[in-house]
Amino acid sequence: MLTLTGEEPQRSRSRGLLMVVDHATGTHARAVGVLLVVALLSFLPGFFQLPPIDRDEARFAQATKQMLESGDFVDIRFQDESRYKKPVGIYWLQAAVVKAAEAAGVPEARTTISLYRIPSLIGAIGAVLLTYWAALAFVSRRAAVLAGMILSASILLGVEARLAKTDAMLLMTIIAAMGALGRVYLGEHGAHGEAFHGWRLPAIFWTAIAGGVLLKGPLILMIIGLPVLVLSIFDRSARWLMPLKPLAGVAWTLLLVLPWFLAIIAKSGGDFFVESVGRDLLAKVATGQESHGAPPGFYFLLYWITFWPGSSLTLLALPAVWAVRREPGARFLLAWIVPSWIVFEIVITKLPHYVLPLYPPIAILIAGVVNHHALARGPWMQRLLSGWFVFTALTSVALIVGMIMLGRQLGLLAWPFVAASTIFGLLAWWMFEHEGAERSLLRAIAASILLAFAAYGVTLPTLTALFPSAIIAETLRGAGCERPQLASAGYHEPSLVFLAGTSTALLDGPASADFLKQGGCRFAAIESRHERGFANRAEALGLRYSPVRRFDAVNYNGSRTISISIYQAEP
DSSP: OOOOSSOOOOOOOOOTTTHHOOOOOOOOHHHHHHHHHHHHHHOTTTTTTSOOOHHHHHHHHHHHHHHHHHOSSSSOTTTEEOSSSSSHHHHHHHHHHHHHHTTTTOTGEEEOOHHHHHHHHHHHHHHHHHHHHTTTTOHHHHHHHHHHHHHHOOHHHHHTTTSSSSSHHOOOOOOHHHHHHHHHHHHHSOOOOOOOSSSSHHHHHHHHHHHHHHHHHHHHHHHHHHHHHHHHHHHHHOOGGGGGGHHHHHHHHHHHHHHHHHHHHHHHHTTHHIIIIIIIIHHHHHOOGOOBOOOOTTHHHHHHHHHGGGGGGHHHHHHHHHHHHTTTTHHHHHHHHHHHHHHHHSSSSSOGGGGGGGGGHHHHHHHHHHTTTTTSSSSHHHHHHHHHHHHHHHHHHHHHHHHHHSSSOOOTHHHHHHHHHHHHHHHHHHHHHOOOOOHHHHHHHHHHHHHHIIIIIIIHHHGGGOOHHHHHHHHHHHSSSSSOOOEEOOOHHHHHHHHHHHEEEOOHHHHHHHHTTOOOOEEEEGGGGGHHHHHHHHHHHHHHHHEEEEEEEEEEETTTEEEEEEEEEOO
16 A cells, blocks of 8 residues: 555545545445446446547447448458558457347447447446556555546546547556556565465456457557566566466467457458558657647646546645655556656657556546645645636636537537536635545546536537538438438548448549439539539539538538538439
8 A cells, every 4th residue: 555644534524525435435336336327427428429520430430330241350441441550359349239239129220329439438437447446456445436536537538438449448458457467566565465376367467468459459568568667677576477477378368369360460461560560550659640740748738638637636646656656556656657658758649548548547646645635735736726627617618619609509508517517616626725635626526527418418419510421411311212322522531431331432523423423312412622523524424413401510620611512413
């Protein structure tokens, strides 16, 4: 356990939000139950309402849909192109959920994006519960519950829980592996009672590594390998790893991961490794892929938003963490955070979710400091804590402005959540000195949950202008023919392929006119920049067509407004 110094923790009278933590610390079952409820409240708003998000989520979901359509669960493709950037793990998980839904009679299961998100939801909830489990090796049960709550309320995990891609599931595997590794490390250093010599922790550790490799390749090896290297250098020995039974563990990991890797090699030759390792992984180190380059310090700046509300306590917790940095528990958690963070800052390509696996140990350290009443005090404390209020207030204003400008509505349904979130954020900041860090932290977590209801549950689903693909797909469903076919000129987002069908043709204006000329139940979605080319080619072909729908929208990937007209060929 971390032996942080501070005021002797006094149990406050349990009223209001503190009753939640008091109840959770009764038994492990209660703790898991409370964390499960907090996680669901954090992650479910908007989960079923939001249309497919471009571009990564839609690409993952479409590749899974094509697996179901083709029956080939080895190869990974987006339309006619191979998609070899990531291994197969997430596609298998998504396909299993969709197949189960189809077996249960769910209509249009293959184009229901929320089904593809379920593995991410499971991964995010699993990450919260495993953070609690991992934290128990380092801090008290009460602090472990707080750590799980901090992670569940974080902005970044809330986003990843709602996206049908790899990162939430990868986070779960990393926490499982690091939780097992931490117990072994503490046991070998006499900080966890006694050393572990059974098979339970090795089984968790190596199975989690295999799962992580199948989800996102070698990234999990780096995030686990760097702490192992740093700790072994610090201890001048790697013998503490022996309880993990490395020989048997490596063999078990290879047994789990090699079958698919051998199958994809047989299918693609060396193309998978050329694409995933050469063009995706290694290229990100040297260049900013897809305009996602950023200088060192990017993640440090972004952290204060993406880990909110826990980030507001970070600087206040640092002195206490620094004071115990040489203790085995703190040393392990810092080794989990610092080396990988430095690597991520150095790598040129930067996306916000890359550092997500480093947030659980930060949550554990902050929770431990809060539980020991060891937060730093000073005249600047209130300024740091103002983030609890400032962030909720600014986000609330942004949501309302967004609804007025993009949705052409006042969004009155969101106002109660916005108001409540802002009030909780204000109380968390204003009452900190009077009622203490734990109660204020819980208020900030409540503010985050209410903000999720306002943003994901009410505001974003009503901003239909942000989701042109959903508008086009809705138009096709109302076309009155059984299998409408679509060509799109100018608007080529992956979500359109997912919703309108794998055969959707992504063309330019003249080619879209040729597409309509073939007859049948065919439609063309023409972005305004391609209207002239479409019209000129249609006139040359003698094509007769009629407008079905025209609408204005926002392509948030290009950060620009667009105008799309949908046409249908006349007999």
